[in-house]
Amino acid sequence: MFLFDWFYGILASLGLWHKEAKILFLGLDNAGKTTLLHMLKDERLVQHQPTQHPTSEELSIGKIKFKAFDLGGHQIARRVWKDYYAKVHLFYLQIHLISCNLMISVIAIVFVVVGFSKCASIIPDNGSCDYLIHEGQRMRMGSSLITALVLTRSCFNSTSSHNTIAFYVDAVVYLVDAYDKERFAESKKELDALLSDESLANVPFLILGNKIDIPYAASEDELRYHLGLTNFTTGKGKVNLGDSNVRPLEVFMCSIVRKMGYGDGFKWVSQYIK
Ligand SMILES: Nc1nc2c(ncn2[C@@H]2O[C@H](COP(=O)(O)OP(=O)(O)OP(=O)(O)O)[C@@H](O)[C@H]2O)c(=O)[nH]1
Ligand SMILES: [Mg+2]
DSSP states (O other), rough: OHHHHHHHHHHHHHHHGSEEEEEEEEEESSSSSHHHHHHHHHOOOOOOOOSOOOOOEEEEEEEEEEEEEEOOOSSHHHGGGGGGTEEEEEEEEEEOOOOOOHHHHHHHHHHHHOOOOSEEEEETTEEEEEEEEOHHHHHHHHHHHHHHHEEEEHEEEEEEEEEEOOOOEEEEEEEEETGGOOOOHHHHHHHHHTTTTTGGTTTOOOEEEOOTTTTTTTHHHHHHHHHHOTTTOOOOOOOOTEEEEEEEEEEEEOOOOTTBSSHHHHHHHHTTTO
Protein backbone atom coordinates (compact mmCIF):
# COMPACT_ATOMS: atom_id res chain seq x y z
CA MET A 1 0.00 0.00 0.00
CA PHE A 2 1.45 3.35 -1.07
CA LEU A 3 0.62 5.31 2.08
CA PHE A 4 1.95 2.58 4.30
CA ASP A 5 5.14 2.55 2.33
CA TRP A 6 5.94 6.20 2.49
CA PHE A 7 4.84 6.59 6.07
CA TYR A 8 6.78 3.56 7.18
CA GLY A 9 9.73 4.63 5.08
CA ILE A 10 9.85 8.11 6.57
CA LEU A 11 9.53 7.05 10.16
CA ALA A 12 11.59 3.92 9.88
CA SER A 13 14.47 5.81 8.35
CA LEU A 14 14.48 8.05 11.41
CA GLY A 15 14.28 5.38 14.03
CA LEU A 16 10.96 6.71 15.24
CA TRP A 17 9.69 3.25 16.06
CA HIS A 18 11.66 3.51 19.28
CA LYS A 19 9.62 6.38 20.60
CA GLU A 20 6.28 8.05 20.43
CA ALA A 21 6.60 11.19 18.37
CA LYS A 22 4.17 13.91 19.33
CA ILE A 23 2.93 16.02 16.44
CA LEU A 24 0.38 18.81 16.74
CA PHE A 25 -2.03 19.51 13.87
CA LEU A 26 -2.91 23.19 14.12
CA GLY A 27 -4.52 25.80 11.89
CA LEU A 28 -7.79 27.70 11.54
CA ASP A 29 -11.12 25.92 11.47
CA ASN A 30 -11.97 24.37 8.11
CA ALA A 31 -8.30 24.09 7.11
CA GLY A 32 -8.44 20.29 6.84
CA LYS A 33 -6.72 19.01 10.02
CA THR A 34 -9.22 16.27 10.80
CA THR A 35 -9.43 15.24 7.18
CA LEU A 36 -5.66 14.84 7.15
CA LEU A 37 -5.60 12.91 10.40
CA HIS A 38 -8.12 10.41 9.13
CA MET A 39 -6.46 10.16 5.78
CA LEU A 40 -3.23 9.22 7.54
CA LYS A 41 -5.04 6.90 9.91
CA ASP A 42 -7.05 4.74 7.56
CA GLU A 43 -6.70 6.37 4.15
CA ARG A 44 -10.36 7.21 4.10
CA LEU A 45 -11.89 10.47 3.07
CA VAL A 46 -14.60 11.30 5.57
CA GLN A 47 -16.66 14.45 5.93
CA HIS A 48 -16.20 15.64 9.51
CA GLN A 49 -18.07 18.00 11.74
CA PRO A 50 -15.93 20.90 13.01
CA THR A 51 -13.78 19.57 15.82
CA GLN A 52 -15.20 20.64 19.18
CA HIS A 53 -12.80 18.81 21.46
CA PRO A 54 -9.15 17.97 21.00
CA THR A 55 -8.59 14.44 19.82
CA SER A 56 -5.49 12.41 19.40
CA GLU A 57 -4.84 9.41 17.27
CA GLU A 58 -2.18 6.82 17.77
CA LEU A 59 -1.04 6.00 14.30
CA SER A 60 0.52 2.65 14.64
CA ILE A 61 2.11 1.23 11.57
CA GLY A 62 4.25 -1.83 12.02
CA LYS A 63 6.36 -1.12 15.09
CA ILE A 64 5.97 2.61 14.71
CA LYS A 65 3.93 4.63 17.13
CA PHE A 66 3.08 8.13 16.18
CA LYS A 67 0.73 10.34 18.16
CA ALA A 68 -1.04 13.11 16.28
CA PHE A 69 -3.08 15.70 18.17
CA ASP A 70 -5.92 17.32 16.25
CA LEU A 71 -6.90 20.48 18.08
CA GLY A 72 -9.95 22.22 16.72
CA GLY A 73 -9.31 25.48 14.90
CA HIS A 74 -12.30 27.64 15.75
CA GLN A 75 -11.68 30.57 18.03
CA ILE A 76 -12.62 28.97 21.34
CA ALA A 77 -10.69 25.80 20.52
CA ARG A 78 -7.56 27.85 19.78
CA ARG A 79 -7.40 28.81 23.43
CA VAL A 80 -6.43 25.29 24.41
CA TRP A 81 -3.64 24.95 21.85
CA LYS A 82 -1.22 26.25 24.41
CA ASP A 83 -2.11 23.50 26.86
CA TYR A 84 -0.64 21.04 24.40
CA TYR A 85 2.75 22.64 24.02
CA ALA A 86 3.26 25.21 26.76
CA LYS A 87 5.87 24.84 29.37
CA VAL A 88 4.24 23.58 32.50
CA HIS A 89 4.83 25.26 35.78
CA LEU A 90 4.54 22.81 38.58
CA PHE A 91 3.46 24.53 41.72
CA TYR A 92 4.41 22.62 44.76
CA LEU A 93 2.25 23.59 47.67
CA GLN A 94 2.62 21.81 50.94
CA ILE A 95 -0.04 22.48 53.47
CA HIS A 96 0.03 21.45 57.11
CA LEU A 97 -2.93 21.85 59.38
CA ILE A 98 -1.75 23.93 62.33
CA SER A 99 -4.86 24.99 64.18
CA CYS A 100 -7.82 25.99 64.53
CA ASN A 101 -11.49 26.78 64.21
CA LEU A 102 -13.21 23.68 62.79
CA MET A 103 -15.71 25.69 60.75
CA ILE A 104 -13.00 27.69 58.94
CA SER A 105 -11.05 24.50 58.31
CA VAL A 106 -14.08 22.82 56.73
CA ILE A 107 -14.82 25.85 54.51
CA ALA A 108 -11.15 26.04 53.54
CA ILE A 109 -11.06 22.37 52.63
CA VAL A 110 -14.21 22.70 50.50
CA PHE A 111 -12.67 25.61 48.60
CA VAL A 112 -9.41 23.76 48.22
CA VAL A 113 -11.20 20.72 46.80
CA VAL A 114 -13.29 22.80 44.40
CA GLY A 115 -10.43 25.06 43.39
CA PHE A 116 -7.98 22.27 42.90
CA SER A 117 -10.37 19.74 41.43
CA LYS A 118 -8.79 20.08 38.01
CA CYS A 119 -5.26 19.74 39.28
CA ALA A 120 -3.05 17.12 37.76
CA SER A 121 -2.77 15.18 40.97
CA ILE A 122 -3.48 15.36 44.63
CA ILE A 123 -1.26 13.19 46.74
CA PRO A 124 -2.16 12.85 50.43
CA ASP A 125 0.88 12.46 52.58
CA ASN A 126 0.68 12.23 56.36
CA GLY A 127 -1.66 15.12 57.01
CA SER A 128 -0.19 17.27 54.27
CA CYS A 129 -1.09 17.47 50.60
CA ASP A 130 0.94 18.21 47.54
CA TYR A 131 -0.87 19.87 44.66
CA LEU A 132 0.47 19.87 41.15
CA ILE A 133 -1.16 22.56 39.09
CA HIS A 134 -1.07 22.71 35.34
CA GLU A 135 -0.32 26.22 34.16
CA GLY A 136 -3.11 26.09 31.56
CA GLN A 137 -5.64 25.11 34.19
CA ARG A 138 -4.46 27.70 36.68
CA MET A 139 -6.28 30.55 34.99
CA ARG A 140 -9.55 28.68 34.96
CA MET A 141 -9.59 27.97 38.65
CA GLY A 142 -10.42 31.59 39.31
CA SER A 143 -11.83 32.90 42.49
CA SER A 144 -12.33 29.63 44.34
CA LEU A 145 -8.61 29.02 44.20
CA ILE A 146 -7.77 32.48 45.49
CA THR A 147 -10.32 32.13 48.26
CA ALA A 148 -8.91 28.73 49.12
CA LEU A 149 -5.42 30.11 49.43
CA VAL A 150 -6.56 33.05 51.56
CA LEU A 151 -8.49 30.76 53.86
CA THR A 152 -5.78 28.17 54.09
CA ARG A 153 -3.25 30.82 55.00
CA SER A 154 -5.27 31.65 58.05
CA CYS A 155 -5.38 28.14 59.43
CA PHE A 156 -2.68 26.20 57.65
CA ASN A 157 1.03 26.56 57.50
CA SER A 158 1.99 26.33 53.86
CA THR A 159 5.20 26.34 51.91
CA SER A 160 5.34 26.51 48.15
CA SER A 161 7.85 26.37 45.37
CA HIS A 162 7.62 25.79 41.65
CA ASN A 163 9.72 24.68 38.80
CA THR A 164 9.19 24.47 35.07
CA ILE A 165 9.17 21.51 32.77
CA ALA A 166 8.17 21.35 29.12
CA PHE A 167 5.81 19.03 27.31
CA TYR A 168 7.89 17.93 24.40
CA VAL A 169 6.47 18.55 20.94
CA ASP A 170 8.37 16.93 18.07
CA ALA A 171 6.78 18.95 15.29
CA VAL A 172 3.88 21.21 14.38
CA VAL A 173 1.91 20.69 11.19
CA TYR A 174 0.13 23.97 10.49
CA LEU A 175 -2.63 23.76 7.90
CA VAL A 176 -3.89 26.68 5.85
CA ASP A 177 -6.84 26.64 3.44
CA ALA A 178 -5.10 27.98 0.33
CA TYR A 179 -8.43 28.77 -1.27
CA ASP A 180 -9.72 30.92 1.57
CA LYS A 181 -7.64 34.02 0.85
CA GLU A 182 -9.82 36.23 3.00
CA ARG A 183 -8.59 34.38 6.05
CA PHE A 184 -4.85 34.47 5.31
CA ALA A 185 -4.37 37.40 7.68
CA GLU A 186 -6.13 35.55 10.49
CA SER A 187 -4.10 32.45 9.79
CA LYS A 188 -0.88 34.50 9.78
CA LYS A 189 -1.77 36.00 13.15
CA GLU A 190 -2.19 32.57 14.74
CA LEU A 191 0.94 31.25 13.07
CA ASP A 192 2.99 34.24 14.23
CA ALA A 193 1.81 33.66 17.79
CA LEU A 194 2.94 30.05 17.61
CA LEU A 195 6.28 30.88 16.02
CA SER A 196 7.08 33.45 18.67
CA ASP A 197 6.12 31.26 21.60
CA GLU A 198 9.23 30.30 23.50
CA SER A 199 7.80 26.87 24.32
CA LEU A 200 7.95 26.04 20.62
CA ALA A 201 11.35 27.57 19.92
CA ASN A 202 13.29 25.26 17.60
CA VAL A 203 10.29 22.97 17.02
CA PRO A 204 10.06 22.19 13.28
CA PHE A 205 7.04 23.68 11.50
CA LEU A 206 5.54 22.10 8.43
CA ILE A 207 3.11 24.55 6.81
CA LEU A 208 0.63 22.80 4.54
CA GLY A 209 -1.24 24.96 2.02
CA ASN A 210 -4.23 22.70 1.53
CA LYS A 211 -7.05 22.44 -1.07
CA ILE A 212 -5.00 23.17 -4.17
CA ASP A 213 -7.46 20.98 -6.07
CA ILE A 214 -9.83 23.97 -6.04
CA PRO A 215 -9.29 26.31 -9.01
CA TYR A 216 -7.87 29.69 -7.99
CA ALA A 217 -6.40 28.42 -4.75
CA ALA A 218 -3.30 30.44 -3.85
CA SER A 219 0.04 29.42 -5.28
CA GLU A 220 2.93 28.52 -3.01
CA ASP A 221 4.59 31.91 -3.53
CA GLU A 222 1.35 33.71 -2.83
CA LEU A 223 0.84 31.77 0.37
CA ARG A 224 4.42 32.37 1.53
CA TYR A 225 3.93 36.08 0.88
CA HIS A 226 0.63 36.35 2.77
CA LEU A 227 1.94 34.38 5.71
CA GLY A 228 5.04 36.57 5.84
CA LEU A 229 7.33 33.59 5.28
CA THR A 230 9.03 34.65 2.07
CA ASN A 231 12.47 34.91 3.66
CA PHE A 232 11.98 32.57 6.57
CA THR A 233 11.67 29.12 5.07
CA THR A 234 14.69 26.92 5.50
CA GLY A 235 14.71 24.94 2.27
CA LYS A 236 13.20 21.75 0.93
CA GLY A 237 15.05 18.51 0.53
CA LYS A 238 17.74 17.51 2.93
CA VAL A 239 19.03 20.62 4.67
CA ASN A 240 21.27 20.12 7.64
CA LEU A 241 20.39 22.73 10.26
CA GLY A 242 22.05 20.76 13.03
CA ASP A 243 24.37 23.35 14.58
CA SER A 244 22.70 26.48 13.31
CA ASN A 245 19.99 26.91 15.95
CA VAL A 246 17.61 27.76 13.09
CA ARG A 247 14.08 26.39 13.32
CA PRO A 248 13.20 24.17 10.35
CA LEU A 249 10.22 25.72 8.59
CA GLU A 250 8.91 25.03 5.13
CA VAL A 251 5.74 25.41 3.05
CA PHE A 252 4.30 22.54 1.02
CA MET A 253 1.15 22.79 -1.05
CA CYS A 254 -1.22 19.84 -0.93
CA SER A 255 -4.65 18.46 -1.57
CA ILE A 256 -5.68 15.99 1.07
CA VAL A 257 -8.73 14.87 -0.89
CA ARG A 258 -6.51 14.11 -3.89
CA LYS A 259 -3.88 12.52 -1.60
CA MET A 260 -1.13 14.71 -2.95
CA GLY A 261 1.56 16.98 -1.55
CA TYR A 262 1.46 16.24 2.16
CA GLY A 263 3.65 13.15 1.76
CA ASP A 264 6.54 15.34 0.67
CA GLY A 265 5.85 17.62 3.60
CA PHE A 266 5.99 14.80 6.13
CA LYS A 267 9.09 13.42 4.50
CA TRP A 268 10.71 16.85 4.85
CA VAL A 269 9.72 17.38 8.48
CA SER A 270 10.67 13.90 9.56
CA GLN A 271 14.36 14.60 8.97
CA TYR A 272 14.21 17.11 11.85
CA ILE A 273 12.46 14.89 14.38
CA LYS A 274 15.13 13.67 16.70
N1 LIG B 1 -11.46 20.77 -1.82
C1 LIG B 1 -10.88 20.29 -0.69
N2 LIG B 1 -11.55 20.26 0.45
C2 LIG B 1 -10.91 19.76 1.54
C3 LIG B 1 -9.58 19.28 1.50
N3 LIG B 1 -9.24 18.88 2.75
C4 LIG B 1 -10.29 19.11 3.53
N4 LIG B 1 -11.31 19.64 2.81
C5 LIG B 1 -12.64 20.02 3.28
O1 LIG B 1 -12.52 21.10 4.18
C6 LIG B 1 -13.55 21.03 5.16
C7 LIG B 1 -12.96 21.14 6.56
O2 LIG B 1 -12.16 20.01 6.81
P1 LIG B 1 -11.83 19.55 8.32
O3 LIG B 1 -10.81 18.47 8.22
O4 LIG B 1 -13.06 19.27 9.06
O5 LIG B 1 -11.17 20.90 8.87
P2 LIG B 1 -10.53 21.15 10.32
O6 LIG B 1 -9.26 21.87 10.10
O7 LIG B 1 -10.46 19.87 11.07
O8 LIG B 1 -11.59 22.15 10.94
P3 LIG B 1 -11.97 22.35 12.49
O9 LIG B 1 -12.26 21.02 13.06
O10 LIG B 1 -13.17 23.24 12.46
O11 LIG B 1 -10.78 23.01 13.12
C8 LIG B 1 -14.27 19.71 4.93
O12 LIG B 1 -15.45 19.98 4.21
C9 LIG B 1 -13.30 18.91 4.09
O13 LIG B 1 -13.94 17.98 3.24
C10 LIG B 1 -8.90 19.30 0.23
O14 LIG B 1 -7.76 18.86 0.07
N5 LIG B 1 -9.60 19.82 -0.82
MG1 LIG C 1 -11.40 19.24 12.76
